[in-house]
Amino acid sequence: MPIPYPNPKLERRIRNLGFRLTPQRDLILRVVAGRGEHATFDEIYDDVHQAAPHISPATVYRNLETFSRYRLIHGNEVAGGKVYELAREEGHHHLICHKCWGEIKVPDAQVRKLFKQLDKQTGFLVLGEHFVFMGICPDCRREEGDSLGRFSVYPKFSVKSKKRNKKHE
Amino acid sequence: MPIPYPNPKLERRIRNLGFRLTPQRDLILRVVAGRGEHATFDEIYDDVHQAAPHISPATVYRNLETFSRYRLIHGNEVAGGKVYELAREEGHHHLICHKCWGEIKVPDAQVRKLFKQLDKQTGFLVLGEHFVFMGICPDCRREEGDSLGRFSVYPKFSVKSKKRNKKHE
DNA sequence: TGTACGATTGCGAAAATTTGCAATTGATAA
DNA sequence: TTATCAATTGCAAATTTTCGCAATCGTACA
Numbered sequence: 001m002p003i004p005y006p007n008p009k010l011e012r013r014i015r016n017l018g019f020r021l022t023p024q025r026d027l028i029l030r031v032v033a034g035r036g037e038h039a040t041f042d043e044i045y046d047d048v049h050q051a052a053p054h055i056s057p058a059t060v061y062r063n064l065e066t067f068s069r070y071r072l073i074h075g076n077e078v079a080g081g082k083v084y085e086l087a088r089e090e091g092h093h094h095l096i097c098h099k100c101w102g103e104i105k106v107p108d109a110q111v112r113k114l115f116k117q118l119d120k121q122t123g124f125l126v127l128g129e130h131f132v133f134m135g136i137c138p139d140c141r142r143e144e145g146d147s148l149g150r151f152s153v154y155p156k157f158s159v160k161s162k163k164r165n166k167k168h169e
Numbered sequence: 170m171p172i173p174y175p176n177p178k179l180e181r182r183i184r185n186l187g188f189r190l191t192p193q194r195d196l197i198l199r200v201v202a203g204r205g206e207h208a209t210f211d212e213i214y215d216d217v218h219q220a221a222p223h224i225s226p227a228t229v230y231r232n233l234e235t236f237s238r239y240r241l242i243h244g245n246e247v248a249g250g251k252v253y254e255l256a257r258e259e260g261h262h263h264l265i266c267h268k269c270w271g272e273i274k275v276p277d278a279q280v281r282k283l284f285k286q287l288d289k290q291t292g293f294l295v296l297g298e299h300f301v302f303m304g305i306c307p308d309c310r311r312e313e314g315d316s317l318g319r320f321s322v323y324p325k326f327s328v329k330s331k332k333r334n335k336k337h338e
Numbered sequence: 339t340g341t342a343c344g345a346t347t348g349c350g351a352a353a354a355t356t357t358g359c360a361a362t363t364g365a366t367a368a
Numbered sequence: 369t370t371a372t373c374a375a376t377t378g379c380a381a382a383t384t385t386t387c388g389c390a391a392t393c394g395t396a397c398a
Contacts, residue, residue: 138292
């Protein structure tokens with residue numbers, strides 16, 4: 001379940017960071033929230049553009065980047081594409097299979113335990129609330145063993161051409 | 170220490186996967202090997218281009234992508250830039266500080282333990298040999314506490330304009 | 339409220355990355 | 369060695385992403 005929006009906590013956070021909460025930013029956050037997990041740039045931009053055609057891609061790029069940088073949202077590299085989602089208190093992590101692209105969720109506690117250990121040992125505080133670990137899922141291992149054969153790898157999943165609508169003509 | 174090159178094992182791996190070992194690919198691998206850890210696209214392309222000016226950026230992009238896909242090299246998203254390096258037997262992982270960009274290496278064993286647990290619990294085999302965990306390092310925590318303030322975040326590290334030399338003036 | 343300042347936006351241009359395709363060239367088997 | 373065939377390359381074009389800058393527009397404060 002995505003974080004609800006409007007989200008007073010999020011707004012407070014934005015202002016505390018010294019950011020202005022512009023209509024553009026508000027909309028972008030709403031869209032990301034509405035998309036739930038793993039929204040691509042295109043999905044986000046499409047929604048934003050539909051709701052407010054004057055908002056430029058550059059603004060969306062910039063804000064996604066800014067929000068990520070300040071951990072209001074999380075950006076994740078998945079299978080050749082980048083996906084975004086609202087940051088949450090609870091972490092959640094995925095195992096994604098190289099072969100079949102299946103996803104398995106990992107209980108946060110497990111990963112958190114590693115971070116706690118790292119902290120104890122090095123004093124370093126890991127901040128990521130969302131990690132993606134690539135590998136091979138149980139089913140595919142059964143089929144082909146642990147090594148990735150030549151033809152077991154897939155093309156990038158993301159749709160190729162976005163072909164945004166030009167404004168003029 | 171980067172993996173030595175030429176590397177018979179790597180060549181065998183390439184051929185086993187059904188890839189042709191073209192001069193372009195050979196050079197790219199040599200360059201990546203020569204760069205050691207964390208080579209950016211630009212660094213790689215520059216070296217390649219210097220050694221063989223006729224090789225196009227597209228070829229380098231394609232092969233970096235292909236090699237990553239088949240785990241001959243590892244591509245990693247670091248601080249807004251992507252970096253590549255030759256894959257190795259031994260994993261190695263980094264903690265990178267959001268504030269000062271300091272790097273701390275994590276003993277592979279520690280992370281591996283997590284993966285082993287995941288395997289035991291889910292049957293999923295994690296394949297990544299190189300993970301990057303972002304967070305706050307001990308020194309910066311001491312200075313500012315655990316929360317990331319507005320001005321504690323840095324611009325992207327990667328050099329902005331690449332401005333490749335055009336061939337035809 | 340009204341004013342002032344600096345953050346943010348949209349635009350167009352620049353730069354980076356990907357793609358289509360014809361030509362080339364490894365690798366295999368005769 | 370030579371012929372064959374599909375993988376790979378280089379180019380140019382298409383597409384995506386970033387950047388510079390003047391104009392706006394939130395916010396803070398009087």
